[in-house]
Amino acid sequence: MANTPASNTATSSHALPSYLNPEHLGAWGIYLQQVDRVTPYLGSLSRWVETLKRPKRALIVDVPIELDNGTMAHFEGYRVQHNTSRGPGKGGVRFHQDVTLSEVMALSAWMSIKNAAVNLPFGGAKGGIRVDPKTLSRGELERLTRRYTSEIGIIIGPTKDIPAPDVNTNEQIMAWMMDTYSMNEGATASGVVTGKPVALGGSLGRREATGRGVYTVGQEAAQHIGLDIGQARIAVQGFGNVGGIAAKLFAQAGATVVAVQDHGGTVYKAAGLDVPALLHHVSAHGSVQGFEDGDTLPDAQFWGVDCDILIPAALEQQITAANAHLIQARMVIEGANGPTTPEADDILHERGILVVPDVIANAGGVTVSYFEWVQDFSSFFWSEDEINARLVRIMREAFAAIWQVADEHRVSLRTATFIVACTRILQARELRGLYP
Numbered sequence: 001m002a003n004t005p006a007s008n009t010a011t012s013s014h015a016l017p018s019y020l021n022p023e024h025l026g027a028w029g030i031y032l033q034q035v036d037r038v039t040p041y042l043g044s045l046s047r048w049v050e051t052l053k054r055p056k057r058a059l060i061v062d063v064p065i066e067l068d069n070g071t072m073a074h075f076e077g078y079r080v081q082h083n084t085s086r087g088p089g090k091g092g093v094r095f096h097q098d099v100t101l102s103e104v105m106a107l108s109a110w111m112s113i114k115n116a117a118v119n120l121p122f123g124g125a126k127g128g129i130r131v132d133p134k135t136l137s138r139g140e141l142e143r144l145t146r147r148y149t150s151e152i153g154i155i156i157g158p159t160k161d162i163p164a165p166d167v168n169t170n171e172q173i174m175a176w177m178m179d180t181y182s183m184n185e186g187a188t189a190s191g192v193v194t195g196k197p198v199a200l201g202g203s204l205g206r207r208e209a210t211g212r213g214v215y216t217v218g219q220e221a222a223q224h225i226g227l228d229i230g231q232a233r234i235a236v237q238g239f240g241n242v243g244g245i246a247a248k249l250f251a252q253a254g255a256t257v258v259a260v261q262d263h264g265g266t267v268y269k270a271a272g273l274d275v276p277a278l279l280h281h282v283s284a285h286g287s288v289q290g291f292e293d294g295d296t297l298p299d300a301q302f303w304g305v306d307c308d309i310l311i312p313a314a315l316e317q318q319i320t321a322a323n324a325h326l327i328q329a330r331m332v333i334e335g336a337n338g339p340t341t342p343e344a345d346d347i348l349h350e351r352g353i354l355v356v357p358d359v360i361a362n363a364g365g366v367t368v369s370y371f372e373w374v375q376d377f378s379s380f381f382w383s384e385d386e387i388n389a390r391l392v393r394i395m396r397e398a399f400a401a402i403w404q405v406a407d408e409h410r411v412s413l414r415t416a417t418f419i420v421a422c423t424r425i426l427q428a429r430e431l432r433g434l435y436p
Helices: 028-042 045-053 101-117 138-152 172-187 206-225 243-252 275-285 299-304 342-350 366-378 384-409 413-432
Strands: 055-066 072-083 089-096 124-132 161-166 233-237 254-263 265-268 295-297 309-312 331-333 355-357
Touching: 028 045, 028 101, 028 342, 028 413, 045 413, 055 101, 055 138, 072 089, 072 101, 072 138, 072 161, 089 101, 089 172, 089 366, 101 124, 101 309, 124 138, 124 161, 124 299, 124 355, 138 172, 161 172, 161 366, 172 309, 206 243, 206 309, 206 331, 206 342, 206 355, 206 384, 233 243, 243 254, 243 275, 254 275, 295 299, 309 413, 331 366, 342 355, 355 413, 384 413
Parallel strands: 089 124, 089 161, 233 254, 233 309, 309 331, 331 355
Antiparallel strands: 055 072, 072 124, 254 265, 265 295
C-alpha cells in the first residue's frame, strides 16, 4: 500500500488566516497536510473540503485562580470544536505546559476524523490548559479545573460538546468538571463529560478502553501481515493508561515487551520485561526510571530497538524524519495522537513498515466514552464484559472497512482512514446544507 502524494488541487480563493496556514509549524500543519493527501479521493465532496481546514469554533479563555500562598495566577485555556456536522463535539481536555492553540486545533480535527472513522455520532473537539499540573496542589488543581469549566461552559453540554480525560487529566478532573457544570445549570448533568468515576455515571471499562483498542487493531493488523502476536517483540513509548494497558494485553497474549520509554527514561530487557512489575513500579514511583529488572538505555536508542511492533503512546511528533530510519519494527501502532510526522510516514512506508494510524488505533477510548454517554442518557448501565465485547466488535469492523479501502485504492492505512472519515463528515455537511 502506497502513500498518496500531496494534492495539487487549487486552494480556496479566500486566503486562510495565518494560524490556519499549512506552512504554520506544528500539529495543525501536519493535519492540513493529511487532508491535502486525501482530497483527490473525495470526488464531488471535495467542494466542501475547506470545511475540514477551518475549526467551527475556537475559544481562548483566561483561567485565574488564587494559589495556596494567596497570590493570583493566570493560565491560558482553550476549547476548540472542529466539526459538529455528525453530532456534538467530543474530545479530551489536557493539562500540559506545552499546550498551544495549534495543538488543540489539530487534536480537535483528529477527533473529527477518529469519531467518523469508527462511525460514532460525534463531531470533533478538544480542550486544554497551558499548565504543569505537577506544580499545583490538589486544591489549586481543583480551583483551576472548576474555573476553566465555568469559562468554557458557554459552549459545552451533553448535546453540544462533551469533554473527556486526556494528558494529565483523569476521573477526578472529570468529576469536578461535571459538578461545576451541573451547579451552573442547576441540575445534575452527568452526560456533560465522559471518563467520570463509575460512582458518578462513569462506564466500566473506560480506563482501559484506549489501550484495549490499540491491542485489538494490533491483532487485526498482525493477521493481515502474517505476524504471530504470541511470538512478537514489542517496544512501547508511554506507559500510562494507553501504553501500559496495551503492553499488559500484548504480554498476556504471549508477546514479549522488550523496551519501554516514558518521561523518566528508557528500560530494556531482551528476554522481556515483567510488565505487571513495571506497571507497579510506575504506579509507585511515577516513571520507569529506577526499575531494577531491566537495563537503562539512552532515550535516543529506544527508536532502534529490535522489535516487531512499536507503539508510540506518549505525545505527538515523536517519530520524525530524524529517527524514522532507525526503527526496526514491522509495524507501528499509534497509541498517541499525531506521533508520526508526514515526512516520517513516507520514510516508514518506503522501508515497508506498516503504520496503523492514531485515528483508528486509539479510538477505543472515545468508543467507550460514547457508551458512557449513551448509558448516562438512559440511566441504564452495562456490564464490563458487554462493554468490552461491543468495543472489540466496533474496532474490528472499523479496521476491516479501512483495510478494504486501503487495498482498493492502494494507499496507506492513514490515507484510507481519512478517506472513510472525511467522506462521512462531508456527506453530512452536504446533506445538512448551509444555514442561514
